[in-house]
Amino acid sequence: MAPRPRKKRNAGLPANLYTVGKGYYRYRRPDTGTWHGMGNDRAKAVAAANQLNGRLMTGADLVADVMGDSVSLNGFLDYYEAEVLPPRQLAQATLDLYAVRLRQIRAALGAQDIGQITIGMVSTFLDGLTPRASNQARAYLVDVFNYAAAKGLVADNPPEATIPRIDNKTRKRHTVKGVRKIYAEAEPWLQNAIDLALLTAQRREDILAMRFDDIRDGALHVAQHKTRRASDAGWIRLPMTPQLKSLVARCRDEVPSPFLIHRKPERRVASGRHWTQVDNRYLTRAFKAARDAANPYPDWSPAQQPGFHELRALSLHLYKKAGKDGQKLAGHSTRKMTKNYEADHEEVVWTEAVADLDLSNITG
Template structure:
């Protein structure tokens, strides 16, 4: 469809530049805001042409209009369907990718892949926080690498951008702070907090723990983030009194296969059972209890530690108590080899002792 012809009074002016009495004004195509351009017609035209070149969306280019190239949105469909499923990524990682892909679609989805420039990518990344920007950049670098391999473009504009420096903002939990949060938490969240402290496991691994994983006098944990890479991802935690007491508390009147579970308002089957708590709900519930406890009122919202920081606190407390936090965390050394191979099903479990004393936190 041909563009709408300009009015007689605008004849000879580039797109987005309009007369305003004796002066001229420019309407930004991306925001719709108006900007005065002075009374000199030639200077206004020159500035408008520069602004049009800077602000034009990549999808507005001729080839994009003709539909002769694959758009970023179309290629992301292929990337999600053909690339990501074969990487055996943890659900939490896939959820994060889904968020970043939605952001990329919104900013660059209509643009032909081979017409996205470094400036387009940089402008998109600049609108995100440092952490989100670096995550989106890493994903875009991989997306463009696959696009190059398919012959859809020749360059990787994302790789030419600079990663941003991420300043660690979240502070570490204090024993007093965790105790105050735990006091405001529902029983299932208290169990999750205690498991996080005693086992030093990640949020997703805690939520994936099942009663059937308790056998032969131990809790068996397959760490979702590392199980495909090192022996440290397969842990056998003997049932110490501290661990056994938490597991006993997890057995309540709600029939659930998961240690950490709750009865939702509506039965919606997800990830295997309707009682399962998902990552986002746990994060929100912990934040609500933390805000209710008002234990970190002196910190900004960005500095307040969340559920994720319980793992770091646990490892710190293990070290302070003179115990081996490295083993229970599942941190791998350079000498560790893969425990799981495509033709090898005999798992060797790495044993670690989960016996942190959290009596001061429980009260």
């Protein structure tokens, strides 16, 4: 990736000195990234910038000064999102999370020259996030800077020198009694989603991707978005047990949809999705609304309230309690498994798992 030359309006100015508007100058401290007004007198601004650079510039700044060009973090993130992420074939939910964190990174550090970003700048940014968000953003930045180092744009990896935050998970687990109350407040399509989560122990995005035409040869076939490219365990064949057959029949209603979980929206919006398809965020919000209406856990704080995702943990717990093995349903393997290379050919090796949890005592 070729370095991006300095803008013409800033050509001839000392490093870290920039023009803004008509003849106004600003100085960016190379150690903290903070901006400081320098007035509209060019000679005074240049003299002050040279003096500050003499005190504040690091070796990386001197190299940039000699080379006369630089690459902003925003510029490199454009490359990272266009060239690095696509080949990884990440699940849409993961890409959505990347998008959120990279937007935050761009807003805080994007304008900085990537070679001049310091540990202090990264640390200040990360300190402004929650522990979980901070650790996610830190991991992404470490990866970004590894690629930047491979391109010769940075000499080290400042994000890697920061310390991950301790993330004590405060969200509690669902109880059967609590789920019953939430279920009573849920719309029919959401009830179907809850039942599918409990019966199949699948992730939110995999439940929403289930289609009626995935049912063939007497089984529902699930290609788990998160694990299907890393393990053979991610390709699951669920025989049509009486419990699953009954649930699928209930999913068939008057709304013509290819998806098991669907709803008729108030109005159709052009989104690239089928008009009846439910997306991850809508499901999360709908479940939260039903949970808040039911108030099943009145003694727990808002941060402790479990969401739709936690239904999976309850499902696996109930399978274990019933003496059944939920490991195959979850797509977990007991040993290190080779990547399912068949996924890129005509035939895929499916792992059979039985979804036969008795829901009658849970959601009725």
